[in-house]
Amino acid sequence: MNLPPLAERLRPTTLQQLVGQQHLTGQGSILRTAIENDKVPSMILWGPPGVGKTTIANIIAQAVQAPFYQLSAISSGVKDVREVIEAAGKQSRAILFIDEIHRFNKGQQDALLGAVEKGIITLIGATTENPSFEVNSALLSRCQVYVLKALNENELVQLLHYAIAHDTWLQSKNIVLQETNALITISGGDARKLLNLLELVVDAAGGGTITDEIVMKAAQQKIALYDKKGEQHYDIISAFIKSIRGSDPNAAVYWLARMIEGGEDVKFIARRMLILASEDIGNANPNALLLANASFDAVNKIGYPESQLILSQCAIYLASSAKSNSATTAIGAAMQAVQQHGDLPVPLHIRNAPTKLMKNLGYGKGYAYSHNYEQNFSGQEYLPDAIKGSRYYEPGNNAREEELKKYLKQLWKDKYGY
Numbered sequence: 001m002n003l004p005p006l007a008e009r010l011r012p013t014t015l016q017q018l019v020g021q022q023h024l025t026g027q028g029s030i031l032r033t034a035i036e037n038d039k040v041p042s043m044i045l046w047g048p049p050g051v052g053k054t055t056i057a058n059i060i061a062q063a064v065q066a067p068f069y070q071l072s073a074i075s076s077g078v079k080d081v082r083e084v085i086e087a088a089g090k091q092s093r094a095i096l097f098i099d100e101i102h103r104f105n106k107g108q109q110d111a112l113l114g115a116v117e118k119g120i121i122t123l124i125g126a127t128t129e130n131p132s133f134e135v136n137s138a139l140l141s142r143c144q145v146y147v148l149k150a151l152n153e154n155e156l157v158q159l160l161h162y163a164i165a166h167d168t169w170l171q172s173k174n175i176v177l178q179e180t181n182a183l184i185t186i187s188g189g190d191a192r193k194l195l196n197l198l199e200l201v202v203d204a205a206g207g208g209t210i211t212d213e214i215v216m217k218a219a220q221q222k223i224a225l226y227d228k229k230g231e232q233h234y235d236i237i238s239a240f241i242k243s244i245r246g247s248d249p250n251a252a253v254y255w256l257a258r259m260i261e262g263g264e265d266v267k268f269i270a271r272r273m274l275i276l277a278s279e280d281i282g283n284a285n286p287n288a289l290l291l292a293n294a295s296f297d298a299v300n301k302i303g304y305p306e307s308q309l310i311l312s313q314c315a316i317y318l319a320s321s322a323k324s325n326s327a328t329t330a331i332g333a334a335m336q337a338v339q340q341h342g343d344l345p346v347p348l349h350i351r352n353a354p355t356k357l358m359k360n361l362g363y364g365k366g367y368a369y370s371h372n373y374e375q376n377f378s379g380q381e382y383l384p385d386a387i388k389g390s391r392y393y394e395p396g397n398n399a400r401e402e403e404l405k406k407y408l409k410q411l412w413k414d415k416y417g418y
Helices: 030-036 053-064 078-089 106-118 153-166 180-186 191-205 212-220 232-245 249-261 265-284 289-302 307-320 326-339 356-362 399-414
Strands: 045-046 069-073 095-098 121-127 144-147
Touching: 030 069, 030 078, 045 053, 053 069, 053 121, 053 356, 053 399, 069 078, 078 095, 078 106, 078 121, 078 307, 106 121, 121 153, 121 399, 153 180, 153 191, 180 191, 180 212, 232 249, 232 265, 232 307, 265 289, 289 307
Parallel strands: 045 121, 045 144, 069 095, 095 121
Antiparallel strands: none
């Protein structure tokens, strides 16, 4: 089969063809409006793999009829950036798309600053990493950040049926898509991976009816080596995190070794452990966050190969620690309350009162300063009236949080049901 990959053959060329990201590209959305008004800003597209970042960049360039340059941060350097800027300076409204912009170092990012500021280029950067960490502040301040979402199951199924109906090669195979669970599970919300997996399965099976069993058999025969630039990057980090969460230090160091051997970015690994320390351990062991943060700082200072020792120590400690997701569930429940109840007013007695007018309006009146009371506790109400007494923090079943639970029950008696 001497054809471009299926995902490339079916790459959308207009916003109407794009599946997903309606919050950015649907009618009346912020990015669509900018495109339609021909006022496209420099931007960072942040989201998981295979959700349309490269596609959106191409669509923008076609829609505004601008010269389009594309660089990969993996293989391009400052020299490549300067050559594009020089060429763009002889044109107008040129767009420079940089894939995986988080892999550019400070010098490479600094090379873009002047051209972006002067409007020589409109920069579109794509990243799977939080741009607050990976894009320097000067460049980030000159760009809008748009967050792309993982495609949901309905959108992925829609893509599969679209491919079968519109791709000439797939049409010739008389495909009946009987089951989709395996295709969707293995692809992990990555549209590119989904379409290319479909093509692999059809090629292996010769067409006909596609079932989950056929998909699994074909996928298992094509397991790739770890590639920090490819799809296994996300599968391996997932296995690593789940091993730590599952309190298995042996599996954790194995998957860590896979990433180290593959040359994975030490900051990427350390950052994931830093997040896990709060997400999955939290107050069951507050020292986990301290160690993870210290590990993040340390590996940044020394790099490979010595940092593998620090990463190993941290991974083993986190995996062997007591676990709790109570901090995760607490903020999730609180955010759900915000979405449900909207912007409830702050009770007057705990509002700030920096001016005389505010004091006259009752701001801060009746506030009980906790340190004036026994045990530094006044028992005052701090939630808005509409949700007073609501409990969002559920202590985990571990020694440290049992102590917290007892302490909170002693203070609040039966108010929160601890």
